[in-house]
Amino acid sequence: MWFMCNHSSFLSVTTLYSHQPDGKMVTFLAAYVLLNFAPLLVLSVPPIWTQPEQVHLSYAGIPGSMVVTWTTFNKTDSMVEYGLQGGRLFEMSAKGDATIFVDSGEEKRKMFIHRVTLTGLKPAATYVYHCGSDEGWSDIFSFTALNSSFSFSPRFALYGDLGNENPQSLARLQKETQLGMYDVILHIGDFAYDMHEDNARIGDEFMRQIQSIAAYVPYMTCPGNHEATYNFSNYRNRFSMPGQTESLWYSWNLGSAHIISFSTEVYFYLEYGMDLIFKQYNWLKDDLEEANKPENRAKRPWIITMGHRPMYCSDDDQDDCTKYDSWVRVGRTDIKPPAPGLEDLFYQYGVDLELWAHEHTYERLWPVYGDKVYNGSKEQPYVNPKAPVHIITGSAGCRERTDRFNPNPKEWSAFRSTDYGYSRMQVVNATHIYLEQVSDDQYGKVIDSTWVVKEKHGFSSWLTSF
Numbered sequence: 001m002w003f004m005c006n007h008s009s010f011l012s013v014t015t016l017y018s019h020q021p022d023g024k025m026v027t028f029l030a031a032y033v034l035l036n037f038a039p040l041l042v043l044s045v046p047p048i049w050t051q052p053e054q055v056h057l058s059y060a061g062i063p064g065s066m067v068v069t070w071t072t073f074n075k076t077d078s079m080v081e082y083g084l085q086g087g088r089l090f091e092m093s094a095k096g097d098a099t100i101f102v103d104s105g106e107e108k109r110k111m112f113i114h115r116v117t118l119t120g121l122k123p124a125a126t127y128v129y130h131c132g133s134d135e136g137w138s139d140i141f142s143f144t145a146l147n148s149s150f151s152f153s154p155r156f157a158l159y160g161d162l163g164n165e166n167p168q169s170l171a172r173l174q175k176e177t178q179l180g181m182y183d184v185i186l187h188i189g190d191f192a193y194d195m196h197e198d199n200a201r202i203g204d205e206f207m208r209q210i211q212s213i214a215a216y217v218p219y220m221t222c223p224g225n226h227e228a229t230y231n232f233s234n235y236r237n238r239f240s241m242p243g244q245t246e247s248l249w250y251s252w253n254l255g256s257a258h259i260i261s262f263s264t265e266v267y268f269y270l271e272y273g274m275d276l277i278f279k280q281y282n283w284l285k286d287d288l289e290e291a292n293k294p295e296n297r298a299k300r301p302w303i304i305t306m307g308h309r310p311m312y313c314s315d316d317d318q319d320d321c322t323k324y325d326s327w328v329r330v331g332r333t334d335i336k337p338p339a340p341g342l343e344d345l346f347y348q349y350g351v352d353l354e355l356w357a358h359e360h361t362y363e364r365l366w367p368v369y370g371d372k373v374y375n376g377s378k379e380q381p382y383v384n385p386k387a388p389v390h391i392i393t394g395s396a397g398c399r400e401r402t403d404r405f406n407p408n409p410k411e412w413s414a415f416r417s418t419d420y421g422y423s424r425m426q427v428v429n430a431t432h433i434y435l436e437q438v439s440d441d442q443y444g445k446v447i448d449s450t451w452v453v454k455e456k457h458g459f460s461s462w463l464t465s466f
């Protein structure tokens, strides 16, 4: 009855073998060994993970393009099969590449990030797609190719500071995206809290959570402080923004807007290279110079920036924006050479609207420059404003909850809310932008709304009387 016992040592098996060496028993013993060691054999061989997951879209910046990005844990081909909605399913296909991302955590987890750029898409046409390879395909998703017309009026949802614990606004954003309410999502830094945690499994989980938004509309990003670990490696590897900076700073055009995304974090993480402040500053200057060429500004009169940490805010947490001489605003004079801030640069090139997050609150500012308010007029502050308009929208929901406000805000603070929520923006045309704030705490109620109206753009508009 020895075979009924729970033997697991190789010694006991070999002992039994030596006592009964006939051929039948050898076969039996071999089976016995296999059965006993099967769990060990299974554990030592990792499963094959070729199933695509974490599917998300981004706009490559070229009219008629869309990038599809996803993850597998084993190497596979990178294919997207797609077709016009209502047409033959998957009648077109495109191939891309995968890069290996090895997380820097203890386990050195490895994953393959696949990127396929679709080109030649018909503006405003809806496509159905799946991604993967012959070793596994994703679910079927759809997207509408961005309209490349200058008269297109794109609708955005925008927010920062969305985690995968307490992501309060996520369900509402998922549903509204799938209802077709947005053309683009802007996530203004701070993802997952934090993507590198649990050997980057938190990053995987977050990317799965946003798939029901990001697989349907381009999900455009900028880095925040929560991405800083291992030199922003999770952020740089997981997203696919235009340009060659691993999504750290880039610009793109949509409708009558030129949109610039940049990293405020270069001012705070000098250990990753002080030169990045200057590299980014010079890139911003060149980009703004180009966007301000008369022929370009005539077509894309709105210049909108998005960066994580605001220049101004009235929260009570001692963050950079609570200080008069915030680093993002005025630069750093405590380093050599001193690094310039961004307020003067943006003012000189007539940036119209600056979108921020980081503070877990919503705050709308009156047009402001140099800590002073420059309203268009007393009656209509946002009609032909004389300085950029700032919006801070970092209350989408994360494990750090919401922040508190300073009870005595400065005169530039126009509206504040500590409700969880997110913002909506429509770049209606060359003269009108509409902005509103949704409170998730109040079941989707719009708690603030503003029209920014500009008959003229560029630096000279700050000085023009209408």
Ligand SMILES: [Fe+2]
Binding pocket: 161, 190, 224, 225, 226, 308, 357, 358, 359
């Ligand atoms: Fe932040």
